[in-house]
Amino acid sequence: MLEPAxxxxxxxxTVIAFDRVSVIRSGNFLVRGLSWQVxxxxxxxxxxxxxxxxxxxxxxxSARLHPSRGTxxxxxxxxxxxxxxxxxTRIGLSTGQFGERVPPTERVLDVVVTAAxxxxxxxxxxxDPMDLVxxxxxxxxxxxxxxxxxxxxxxxxGERKRTLIARALMTDPELMLLDEPSAGLDLGxxxxxxxxxxxxxxxxxxxxxxLVTHHVEEIPPGFxxxxxxxxxxxxxxxxxxxxxxxxxxxxxxxxALQVDRFGDRFTARAA
Numbered sequence: 001m002l003e004p005a006x007x008x009x010x011x012x013x014t015v016i017a018f019d020r021v022s023v024i025r026s027g028n029f030l031v032r033g034l035s036w037q038v039x040x041x042x043x044x045x046x047x048x049x050x051x052x053x054x055x056x057x058x059x060x061x062s063a064r065l066h067p068s069r070g071t072x073x074x075x076x077x078x079x080x081x082x083x084x085x086x087x088x089t090r091i092g093l094s095t096g097q098f099g100e101r102v103p104p105t106e107r108v109l110d111v112v113v114t115a116a117x118x119x120x121x122x123x124x125x126x127x128d129p130m131d132l133v134x135x136x137x138x139x140x141x142x143x144x145x146x147x148x149x150x151x152x153x154x155x156x157x158g159e160r161k162r163t164l165i166a167r168a169l170m171t172d173p174e175l176m177l178l179d180e181p182s183a184g185l186d187l188g189x190x191x192x193x194x195x196x197x198x199x200x201x202x203x204x205x206x207x208x209x210x211l212v213t214h215h216v217e218e219i220p221p222g223f224x225x226x227x228x229x230x231x232x233x234x235x236x237x238x239x240x241x242x243x244x245x246x247x248x249x250x251x252x253x254x255x256a257l258q259v260d261r262f263g264d265r266f267t268a269r270a271a
């Protein structure tokens with residue numbers, strides 16, 4: 001098993017530092033003895049089969065879950081000893097579950113700017129003109145500039161995903177977490193989104209990023225590190241090229257796999 005060294009307490013450029021973290025529910029380990037460190041300039045992808053612990057790990061990283069054992073720091077704050085509501089304002093999170101909470105009649109621009117108040121659905125709150133400008137700029141950056149007045153419920157799945165990513169970036173987060181952003185997209189929508197995530201990953205001003213997926217084909221170029229999970233433990237973690245091997249992925253998914261790399265993209269199929 002390859003695990004990066006973890007420094008506890010973390011230094012200023014460390015955004016995530018987990019030391020022997022476990023999450024236990026009803027006597028079962030969702031994550032077991034996991035150590036992981038993410039630096040400010042890194043972009044991580046996490047892969048694993050269903051039930052591997054990916055969502056649990058993302059809930060820890062987003063300060064929505066505390067470890068049962070071990071020590072977990074996020075953005076320099078130790079979980080269990082900090083105000084998680086304040087911490088969460090520093091983290092951008094995009095999940096499919098959140099998209100289900102957005103009112104279908106909500107204007108696309110409002111879906112994004114309401115992140116400034118951490119609310120879903122615009123009501124009577126007032127927004128600074130600069131918030132509206134930033135919301136429009138983010139939507140433009142993600143190819144949604146022409147749809148800012150559309151209702152969220154009328155968007156395609158790919159357009160919804162891009163809107164939610166813009167919302168996650170609205171508060172200028174220090175850490176960006178993406179939970180299966182390509183899920184449910186057709187080939188064209190997937191490739192369009194991967195291209196936009198590549199632009200974010202290559203931008204030195206972007207926050208540290210962690211992306212969860214099931215498929216190596218969905219890893220955007222520009223991502224630097226990878227982690228493979230199986231049954232709540234790390235199979236391999238480290239620089240992307242060293243982790244995404246046929247041997248590691250075979251151990252992770254429990255089926256013999258062949259992995260090919262074309263430039264900065266990966267593919268996998270049964271050996």
